[in-house]
Amino acid sequence: MITPAAIVSTAAIAALGILCVALLITVWRVVVGPSLPDRILALDMLTGIAIGFIAVVAVRTGFSLYIDIAIALGLVGFLATVAFARFVLSRGTVGDAGSGTRRRGK
């Protein structure tokens, strides 16, 4: 008979594997770009995946203080995205020409 801890441990290992694949795919988007807002969006997504990693580690180790760390990381990620959006608003048009987006001629 499978114990409950074995069920959760197997699911946590599978979730870690799937999250690793998701992290690598998102890092690919950060590297490729093609424009600055694409990279900012992918970095925001990376923060979300990191929160997921921390939650899975909290399940595996049984150390519930990790949840507070995940919430703090979510707050930092939100503020970073807002700050990056302000940065794009002020000087996002400078020198990041991309193939996926067209731009207004100035």
Add this chain to the structure above:
Amino acid sequence: MLDYALAVVTAVLLLAGAFFALVAAIGIVRLPDLYTRMHAASKAGTVGSGLLLLAAGLYSGELAVLARALAGFLFFILTAPVSAHLLARASHISGHFPADISVRDDMRMR
């Protein structure tokens, strides 16, 4: 018996959260422009990390930890549309337009 129910629910939440995160990552790579990628990142990504957080809170077995996990999930749901909207507005104003495959762009009319 209750242990088994809790373990199965936690395992399902873990796998579902990881699956949603993977779907969001695939959407970020495969969709054509910034504004469609934003849908994948801010909807599926938020649900993925929120479900994983909920699994961690549920498996701890303490009410205080579960309440914190629920508060975190609520916080992510509240902040994800705000950051996505700010980024979309900033990038549209600074000249990044939707891809040619998009049907209409209401903000360009103004």
